[in-house]
Amino acid sequence: MRSREPQHHDHPIRSGSERDHERSQLIGLAYRLLRSLSEAEDPVQETYARWYAIRSPGTWLTRI
Known part of the structure; x- marks a missing residue:
């Protein structure tokens, strides 16, 4: 199984509840x-x- 490249919309924010x-x-x-x-x-x-x-969520988070 190939691992897919991360997309810009793959953020670590959870879904749902x-x-x-x-x-x-x-x-x-x-x-x-x-x-x-x-x-x-x-x-x-x-x-x-x-x-x-x-x-790049990590970069953004370090700027705010």
């Missing part, structure tokens, strides 16, 4: 910083959008 749990944790952190649930959801969504658009 684990991803939902991670998102809840991030929204909780953003809420504590911003004191508004509606304002907390925006940066979390933007972070996920950036995460899926990058090619």
Whole structure:
């Protein structure tokens, strides 16, 4: 069986309920910083959008 080359969309973010749990944790952190649930959801969504658009998650994470 051949091993496949990693694709840019193969990020270590989990799927399903684990991803939902991670998102809840991030929204909780953003809420504590911003004191508004509606304002907390925006940066979390933007972070996920950036995460899926990058090619090198490790490099990106060390920059933020």
